[in-house]
Amino acid sequence: MKNLLLLFLLLVFMVACKQENTEIKTAHNAPEQQDFAIIIHGGAGTILKENMTDSLEAAYKAKLSEAIKTGYEILKNGGTSLEAVQRTINIMEDSPLFNSAKGAVFNHEGVNELDASIMDGATLNAGAIAGVTNVKNPINLAYEVMTNSEHVLLSGKGAETFAAEKGIELVDPSYFFTQNRYDALQRILEREKNDSITAASTFIDPFIKDEKFGTVGCVALDKNGNLAAGTSTGGMTNKRYNRIGDSPIIGSGTYANNATCGVSSTGWGEYFIRGQVAYDISAQMEYAGKSLKDATHNVIQEKLTKLGGTGGIVALDHYGNPSMEFNTEGMYRAYMNDQGELTLGIYGENED
Numbered sequence: 001m002k003n004l005l006l007l008f009l010l011l012v013f014m015v016a017c018k019q020e021n022t023e024i025k026t027a028h029n030a031p032e033q034q035d036f037a038i039i040i041h042g043g044a045g046t047i048l049k050e051n052m053t054d055s056l057e058a059a060y061k062a063k064l065s066e067a068i069k070t071g072y073e074i075l076k077n078g079g080t081s082l083e084a085v086q087r088t089i090n091i092m093e094d095s096p097l098f099n100s101a102k103g104a105v106f107n108h109e110g111v112n113e114l115d116a117s118i119m120d121g122a123t124l125n126a127g128a129i130a131g132v133t134n135v136k137n138p139i140n141l142a143y144e145v146m147t148n149s150e151h152v153l154l155s156g157k158g159a160e161t162f163a164a165e166k167g168i169e170l171v172d173p174s175y176f177f178t179q180n181r182y183d184a185l186q187r188i189l190e191r192e193k194n195d196s197i198t199a200a201s202t203f204i205d206p207f208i209k210d211e212k213f214g215t216v217g218c219v220a221l222d223k224n225g226n227l228a229a230g231t232s233t234g235g236m237t238n239k240r241y242n243r244i245g246d247s248p249i250i251g252s253g254t255y256a257n258n259a260t261c262g263v264s265s266t267g268w269g270e271y272f273i274r275g276q277v278a279y280d281i282s283a284q285m286e287y288a289g290k291s292l293k294d295a296t297h298n299v300i301q302e303k304l305t306k307l308g309g310t311g312g313i314v315a316l317d318h319y320g321n322p323s324m325e326f327n328t329e330g331m332y333r334a335y336m337n338d339q340g341e342l343t344l345g346i347y348g349e350n351e352d
């Protein structure tokens with residue numbers, strides 16, 4: 001009788017242990033849910049350590065940290081992902097380091113034409129502007145289009161009129177002048193006189209392809225589980241004919257959907273438009289049940305690369321897990337989780 005009782009107790013103990021193991025395994029497999037999270041990029045391209053001075057590298061790192069920490073604080077204090085995206089991008093737009101607003105590249109005529117977009121993952125509402133020349137912070141105008149118009153994408157003079165009507169901060173176009181971006185345009189124009197090169201050569205000509213880095217983007221997840229994404233750029237140096245890249249195109253440069261992920265792109269815009277890069281990542285998660293990691297790897301390393309496009313993305317899934325995928329030598333990038341842990345990178349995976 002005593003033996004039977006012991007045997008019974010042993011059996012109960014074994015069943016309990018098995019259950020505990022199963023629970024541990026399940027917990028281990030479940031994606032970790034961040035309370036909130038934020039991720040940014042400051043452009044992708046041939047960014048090599050040997051071409052970087054220590055002081056410039058330090059300046060990039062400091063500005064990326066300042067920007068992401070601004071968004072982090074907003075999210076930590078219960079602010080919305082849309083607000084975090086806007087304010088974080090504002091910091092990079094106001095810096096001459098990035099090809100966005102203050103540091104924007106020049107078009108063929110020597111004008112800075114700015115593109116931006118923002119998307120709300122909770123409602124799938126979106127706003128975008130293209131080719132504006134006097135708006136200090138283009139991402140703010142994109143937000144205004146989203147929230148205070150019945151449209152998604154406004155361009156050129158019309159977008160500028162809308163900005164004036166809505167009280168968006170305007171500046172004289174000379175505000176966007178920076179000597180190094182101007183010199184970059186002159187180098188390309190000089191070269192154009194001799195050889196025949198096209199705007200797309202900005203990306204493939206080894207002499208000039210480094211003249212355009214620094215589109216900026218941000219994706220945030222707030223405490224209410226809402227994702228938002230935004231992107232802001234000056235486009236490509238020497239662009240002509242009112243060329244518009246992927247940055248203001250919803251589904252290419254920017255996408256956010258609470259059910260899947262938020263994405264901001266940077267790189268050779270024409271390919272990101274043709275590949276519908278940002279939406280493709282979301283669609284692979286929605287329809288094929290892929291993880292963010294698998295979807296971003298497929299879209300950037302396989303599909304975009306096969307098409308001949310170069311660049312990268314930053315993205316968050318609805319758990320707050322990050323992805324920073326690029327097929328170029330480098331991408332300015334940073335991520336912060338809800339614990340305030342910062343991951344920051346510039347060069348290829350093993351170089352940082």
Ligand code: ASP
Pocket residue numbers: 043044212213214215233234235236244245246247265266267268269270
């Ligand atoms: N994607 C931007 C454009 O094509 C440029 C960039 O991200 O570097 O306008």
